[in-house]
Amino acid sequence: MAETDTSDLRQTPLHDLHLELGGKMVPFAGYEMPVQYREGVRAEHLWCRQQASLFDVSHMGPCFLFLKDGLGKPGAHERIAAHLERLVPSNIAGLKPGQARLTVLLNGEGGILDDLIVTRLPDASLDGMLYIVVNGAVKHDDWARIERELGDVVSLQRADDRLLVALQGPDAESVIAPHFPEAVELGFMRCAHVQKDGERYMISRAGYTGEDGFELLLPSNETGLGLVKTLLDDRRVKPSGLGARDSLRLEAGLCLYGHDMDASRDPVEADLAWVIQKSRRERADFPGAERILKALGEGPAERRVGIRPLERAPAREGTEIQVDGEKVGVITSGGFGPSVDGPVAMGYVRAELSAPGTPLELMVRGKPRPAEVAALPFVAHRYKRKS
Amino acid sequence: MAEDWTMHPRYYTREHEWVTVHGELATIGITKFAAEQLGDVVFVELPEKGKSFTRGDDMAVVESVKAASDVYAPVSGEVVDVNGELEGAPERVNEAPDADGWFCVLKIADADELKTLMDEEAYTKFCADEAS
Structure with a gap:
C-alpha cells in the first residue's frame, strides 16, 4: 500500500474526533479526511439510506x-x-x-x-x-x-475555517428538529440563517447523497464541536466517511467535479443543462454562451450517462467503453453500489448511444464485459420539496 | 474444517498474500491484514485454470467498494484450482481470509522461491512495522 506524506495536509476541526471514532485517514483535496470508520464503506452507505449519517465536509x-x-x-x-x-x-x-x-x-x-x-x-x-x-x-x-x-x-469572505457537516438520511429531520426547529420548515434547497447564543449557523436542506438531509455551517469552537458530538450521540446517527459519500452520490447520479466533469466539458454534455434557466438562455450572456447554446440546439457530440455493468465486476474511472470493438466513450466514475447491490458507473458516450438500454462493452482489464446505458439516478432521490 | 490444509506450513509475502504449501501444491489467499485494509470485498477476479504465472505477476484482482487491488503470484506455477465460491460470495474474503476466502491453488514450479517468503513470525513483525 502506498505511503503518503501527510505533513502538508490540513486537518479539519473534527480531526481528533475522526481518530477517536476509528476513522481511516487519507489525503483528499489537501486535507486529511476519513475515508471510512470502523464499520466500513458498505455499512456506512446502507445506514445513510436507512437512518442518518454525519459527514465531515469541512474540506469544502x-x-x-x-x-x-x-x-x-x-x-x-x-x-x-x-x-x-x-x-x-x-x-x-x-x-x-x-x-x-x-x-x-x-x-x-x-x-x-x-x-x-x-x-x-x-x-x-x-x-x-x-x-x-x-x-x-x-x-x-x-x-x-x-x-x-x-x-x-x-x-x-472565506468560511472554510468553520465546521461544515452534512447530516443525511431519512431520519435527518427528526434528529435535527430539537436542535434547530426552523430546519424542519425548510424545503429542499432552502436555507435558514440561525443566530443562537451569540453564534451563527447556516442550515441548508441539501446534500449529495440523494437522501433528505441538511448541510450545516457551524462555528469551529467548542459550541460547534459539541453540537456535532450531540448529533453523533443520537442512536439514529453514525459517522460516515468519503468512501460512502462517493458511493451514495454515484447511486444518486450526481457528478463529482474533476471526474464526471471538468474544463473540457460543457454543461450540456455533462447533462447539467437544467442549471441554465430559460431567462439566461434567452439573454445568452454567460461565458461560452455560443458553444453552449449551439450544443443545446443541435445536441452535444457526447453525453454523460448512467452505466450499469451487467456482470459483477465493477468498472472504474478510466475504463474504455466500446461498441463492436470501437471506442465510443469512457467511464468517469465507477464502483459498487451497496443499495443497488451491484456495480454502477457514469461516463461519457457518443450522444447517439445515450438512450437507456443501449448495449455497451466495458474494457475491464483488457476483457470486454457487457453493460448498458441506465437511467439516472440508480436510486431514487428522496428530497423533501416544499412549495 | 474437514480439510486440514490450513495446518500445513504457511508463508507470507510483503504484498500480504499467504501461501500454504502441501506437497507440490500451494494454496494462495490474502491475509487478514490485507482484507481489513481493503474493506468490503465485492468482486474477485480469479485466474483461469491451466494458466501459468511467474512470481510477482498480477494473478488476480480483488475489488472493494472503493478500489481494485492486484493480487500477485507469490511463487511461480500453474493454476490447478480456483475458489469458485468467491464468484457468488466475495464476502468470504473478509469473513475468512485465512481459510474459506482462499483464491487459488498453484502447482509450484520452483520450490526454492519459498525460501524468499516470510514465516508467520516475520510477517507479524512486518505488519506491525507497516502499521506504525
Whole structure:
C-alpha cells in the first residue's frame, strides 16, 4: 500500500474526533479526511439510506460573497446577482430569500471550472450577500477567479475555517428538529440563517447523497464541536466517511467535479443543462454562451450517462467503453453500489448511444464485459420539496 | 474444517498474500491484514485454470467498494484450482481470509522461491512495522 506524506495536509476541526471514532485517514483535496470508520464503506452507505449519517465536509469551500456598497439596500440582491451571473449560467437574480441553486463556474469556452451551490441569504438586512459552497479541491482557484473578476465591486469572505457537516438520511429531520426547529420548515434547497447564543449557523436542506438531509455551517469552537458530538450521540446517527459519500452520490447520479466533469466539458454534455434557466438562455450572456447554446440546439457530440455493468465486476474511472470493438466513450466514475447491490458507473458516450438500454462493452482489464446505458439516478432521490 | 490444509506450513509475502504449501501444491489467499485494509470485498477476479504465472505477476484482482487491488503470484506455477465460491460470495474474503476466502491453488514450479517468503513470525513483525 502506498505511503503518503501527510505533513502538508490540513486537518479539519473534527480531526481528533475522526481518530477517536476509528476513522481511516487519507489525503483528499489537501486535507486529511476519513475515508471510512470502523464499520466500513458498505455499512456506512446502507445506514445513510436507512437512518442518518454525519459527514465531515469541512474540506469544502464555503464562503460569503457580498456587495462592497449597499448591503441590505433595495435592489441589493439584483445587483450582486448581476455580478455573479457574469461567471455562471444560472438565474441568480431570481433566487428568493433563503433559496439555493446548483450552478457551474464556466470558463470563456463554456467549460466547467467547478460546480457550486449559491444561496441567497434569507435576512432582508443581508440582501446583497450570497452564501456559496464550492468544491474543496479547486476552492483556491475558484476564489481567486471570483476575486479577480468581481473584486472591484464585491468582497469574498472565506468560511472554510468553520465546521461544515452534512447530516443525511431519512431520519435527518427528526434528529435535527430539537436542535434547530426552523430546519424542519425548510424545503429542499432552502436555507435558514440561525443566530443562537451569540453564534451563527447556516442550515441548508441539501446534500449529495440523494437522501433528505441538511448541510450545516457551524462555528469551529467548542459550541460547534459539541453540537456535532450531540448529533453523533443520537442512536439514529453514525459517522460516515468519503468512501460512502462517493458511493451514495454515484447511486444518486450526481457528478463529482474533476471526474464526471471538468474544463473540457460543457454543461450540456455533462447533462447539467437544467442549471441554465430559460431567462439566461434567452439573454445568452454567460461565458461560452455560443458553444453552449449551439450544443443545446443541435445536441452535444457526447453525453454523460448512467452505466450499469451487467456482470459483477465493477468498472472504474478510466475504463474504455466500446461498441463492436470501437471506442465510443469512457467511464468517469465507477464502483459498487451497496443499495443497488451491484456495480454502477457514469461516463461519457457518443450522444447517439445515450438512450437507456443501449448495449455497451466495458474494457475491464483488457476483457470486454457487457453493460448498458441506465437511467439516472440508480436510486431514487428522496428530497423533501416544499412549495 | 474437514480439510486440514490450513495446518500445513504457511508463508507470507510483503504484498500480504499467504501461501500454504502441501506437497507440490500451494494454496494462495490474502491475509487478514490485507482484507481489513481493503474493506468490503465485492468482486474477485480469479485466474483461469491451466494458466501459468511467474512470481510477482498480477494473478488476480480483488475489488472493494472503493478500489481494485492486484493480487500477485507469490511463487511461480500453474493454476490447478480456483475458489469458485468467491464468484457468488466475495464476502468470504473478509469473513475468512485465512481459510474459506482462499483464491487459488498453484502447482509450484520452483520450490526454492519459498525460501524468499516470510514465516508467520516475520510477517507479524512486518505488519506491525507497516502499521506504525
